[in-house]
Amino acid sequence: MKKLVAMLGSLLVLASAVFAADPAVGLWKSIDDKSGQVTAVWDIFEQDGKLFGKIVAVADNPQNVVASACKESYKGFPIEGAVNKMHTVGTTWIYNMSKESAGNWKGGNIVNPGDGKMYGCVIKYMAAGSDKKAPVDTLGMAGTVGPIKVFQYWVKASEADIADLQAKFPAK
Helix, strand or coil, X not given: CHHHHXXXXXXXXXXXXXXXXCCCXXXXXXXXXXXXXXXXXXXXXXXXXXXXXXXXXECCCCCCCECXXXXXXXXXXXXXXXXXXXECCCCEEEEEEEEEECCXXXXXXXXXXXXXXXXXXXXXXXXXXXXXXXXCCEEEEEEEECCEEEEEEEEECCHHHHHHHHHHCCCC
16 A cells, blocks of 8 residues: 555656646746846746747836737737737737747747837746856747847746836826
8 A cells, every 4th residue: 555655646746747837937027138127027838839928018118008010910920910900918929939848949939019020039948046147047038030149038027027017007
């Protein structure tokens, strides 16, 4: 009986490790690489084996701002309809990323709703202390156009960060 209980316990621990969320999944604050200021809070999520990211709060704009700088459509965009008429908040701007390993994703796209540019996207999770650029849990985010990569470092966010941005920049 003790062996059966020990074996079931081991299977439970193994199953929880297998089904644990990818470390890139969760709420993240995007940080402007020039000013160091928060630009948005993102909900990064996995669906059908792909990684996606939706903006859940923005800084320096009302929460109901429309992404009017975008084109009407983008190849592979995950939401039907005119992209340039969608709200920045609540729209999935990172899409169709493929997993390389835990916390490392590539092959998808990101659309910048502020200027309408679409980039290839690479995401790399860095645990706190694993890299000199990661004193806290960090997402290394690279937007790519051909051989050019533009890097940003995102940090963990919370529901309080969302509420803070919504209070500072309410919908109009």
